[in-house]
Amino acid sequence: MLEIKGIHKDFGEGEVLKGVDLSVDKGDVIAILGPSGSGKTTLLRCMNFLETADGGTMCFDGEEFTFGHIKKKDIARLRKKTAFVFQNYNLFLNKTALQNVTEGLIVARRIPKTEAVATGKKMLDKVGLSERYDYYPHQLSGGQQQRVAIARALATDPEIIYFDEPTSALDPELTGEVLEVMRQLADDGMTMLVVTHELGFARTVSNKVIFMEDGMVVEEGSAEDIFEHPKQERTREFLRLETKGN
Numbered sequence: 001m002l003e004i005k006g007i008h009k010d011f012g013e014g015e016v017l018k019g020v021d022l023s024v025d026k027g028d029v030i031a032i033l034g035p036s037g038s039g040k041t042t043l044l045r046c047m048n049f050l051e052t053a054d055g056g057t058m059c060f061d062g063e064e065f066t067f068g069h070i071k072k073k074d075i076a077r078l079r080k081k082t083a084f085v086f087q088n089y090n091l092f093l094n095k096t097a098l099q100n101v102t103e104g105l106i107v108a109r110r111i112p113k114t115e116a117v118a119t120g121k122k123m124l125d126k127v128g129l130s131e132r133y134d135y136y137p138h139q140l141s142g143g144q145q146q147r148v149a150i151a152r153a154l155a156t157d158p159e160i161i162y163f164d165e166p167t168s169a170l171d172p173e174l175t176g177e178v179l180e181v182m183r184q185l186a187d188d189g190m191t192m193l194v195v196t197h198e199l200g201f202a203r204t205v206s207n208k209v210i211f212m213e214d215g216m217v218v219e220e221g222s223a224e225d226i227f228e229h230p231k232q233e234r235t236r237e238f239l240r241l242e243t244k245g246n
Contacts, residue, residue: 001026001191002160007056007067009042009215016042017053018215024160024193029186031202031223032195034212035238040195043212044162047193048084049075061159080109083153085163089145091137097124097144098133101152109156116155123151127181143174150181161185163194179205199242203227211235 002024009017017039024030032040046053046067053067060078091100101120105111111119124133127147137145146166153161163182167175179201185192186205196202202209202223209226211219211234219232230236 001028001061003059004047005057005059007043007046007058008054009039009046009051010054016215017046019056020212020215020217022047022210022217024191026159026191027189028208029190029192029206030194030208030210031206032193032210032212033197033199033202033226033238033242034218038212039215040212041164044084044164044193044195048082048162049079050084080156081159083156083158083161085146085149085153085161085166087165087168089137089142089149089169091145091148093137096134096136097129097140097148097151100137100148101155104152105155119155120151123154124148126154127151128177141174142170143177146170146178147181150178150185154185160191160193163192163196165195165197167196167198197242199227199239211238213238 004020004022007017007020008015020043032043034040042051045051056067058065058067060081065074092103095103098117098120101123102116105116105119106113121133124130127150129144129147129151132140132144140148167178170178175198179198182192182201183205194206206223209221209223210217211226213234219226219230219235226235227239230239
């Protein structure tokens, strides 16, 4: 479905990504773990062309593209196959929950408003916000705002959703409601790449785990392999520290 080979990214102060390879099959839920500064978020942003990678290739649905030389029209086409959920929701503060979900459908995809509204309501229902269509972001909790962001992502009917630490801005009591929505999406077969520090989610929901450090993949495998039988000492150390911290 999606394969990345040799992706590099340099911000001018040294390489942030040093030749990362990644393979995604339909229905995968891939948890990307690693310490701060390991390149996890940059990897997701380069894959969705929010950052411009300096080198490497992407093969998506059988088409191959070269990072750094991809055409704008191809980027636009590829983005229609994916969605991105940010750490800090990125909602329009002057628009209701429903308007936040429908704005991209109406403006960017030129979907008729009545159809967009029907889709928006369906997706807000799916994330448990059927009573919050007309609420503005300031009237919603952080967890509810992130669920609006997930509904917005789902509304575009993506093949893959990228999640960049979707619970990192939330209080602990609100984290569970967002993770529960993500668990349901996984059960429904949604393909997801999730940068996260939530080890419980990575262990119980993902089918594949990648551990990154210093712009490279240190270890990857099934959730059971990584959590029960990590091969690399650095992986074991990270898991020990994260488990202790939580």
